[in-house]
Amino acid sequence: MKLTDLTADHVKQALSIYCDLCWPPGCDGGPRVNLKPLQEAADRDAALAGFERGDPGDDPDSRRFSLRLGNHRYPFMKFVLQEHLVAGEFYFEVDTHDRLDVPSETPDYEQWLALKRFNRDLKLRIEKAWAAAGLPTSADLAAICGDLAKREKKAGHRGHLLLVDDDEDVCVGLALLLRARGFDVEVVHDGGAALERLGRGPRPDLVLLDYEMPQVTGQEVLDSMRRTEDLAAVPVLMATAAAIRLDQVPDVAGLLRKPYPRQVLFEMIDRLLETPHA
Incomplete structure (x- = not known):
């Protein structure tokens, strides 16, 4: 989707789906950041104002907006809107990656692998729900x-x-x-x-x-x-x-x-x- 076609309602709808699946009924907690400004945003720029915008060294021709929101089992998962491979085309993505390094010899290694599988499955469910709602995905x-x-x-x-x-x-x-x-x-x-x-x-x-x-x-x-x-x-x-x-x-x-x-x-x-x- 072209950024000029993206509206605040698109971002709000994608965020709502993300939150509903990351904190289903009966699960404690919620997003790591205050989402009220985004939920009240009147336009796209206001909706994206609180997002992190890439990292130092990122190619200026490929833009990335991200919010580290987490989920009910893991605090580092990200809600992302990015432009990749094709200039001007943006899509929503769930980023489950981080820089945590858990060596295979540690006692909690199997639990860590199980958590990574959970995050991966959750990512796929969210992105499938976005696609079903007509939102742009990979x-x-x-x-x-x-x-x-x-x-x-x-x-x-x-x-x-x-x-x-x-x-x-x-x-x-x-x-x-x-x-x-x-x-x-x-x-x-x-x-x-x-x-x-x-x-x-x-x-x-x-x-x-x-x-x-x-x-x-x-x-x-x-x-x-x-x-x-x-x-x-x-x-x-x-x-x-x-x-x-x-x-x-x-x-x-x-x-x-x-x-x-x-x-x-x-x-x-x-x-x-x-x-x-x-």
Whole structure:
């Protein structure tokens, strides 16, 4: 949805659905922030006035508005409106990611994994309810990417990519855009599936890897690749909405901060595939 078409009522409706599902009857608590100014907003700008607007270093051509509202079991989940891949097209998203690091050897690790699964399922329920209400979601982004892919199609074969991301709709859109540019694209939606695919061969020319995923994270996939002789030299382009720097993930060939324009992705892939790797 174009930002000019977005109204305060759209934001209020999306927020109402989010809150109803995050704090169902019988659950204590509520959002972490005072929502009264948003609920009383008369226009879009007033409705978005209390949102955080991206992070330092975000691409100015991909805007992101977020509110950390949480849910009845977890305080860090975010309500997001963002522009990703396609300039000018905005959609609502639930961001379940954060920078908490719970090592697998800790006593609470299994409970942590269970909580991540709960958050993931809740995210999908909210976004499905948004779509049913006619609000823009990542499914709309995927459809827009499909239309763009038909117009941007290029001839020739340019390489084999493995796309690893738990956002299935975004993966659909990305894969369509990349295939239109001549790439063979395989898609998996979690780190465990990525490791299984990489273990079978043949190895891809480049891995586009999400940093934050449930179960096996992007960092764990990367660590495993670098310990494996046949995969150690495969370039990895890491993508994340987290506020991490390239020097914090030194084993990657490049780092993309979500959200980003598709042109930036294309330029980075082209540059990395032109760089010789052992």
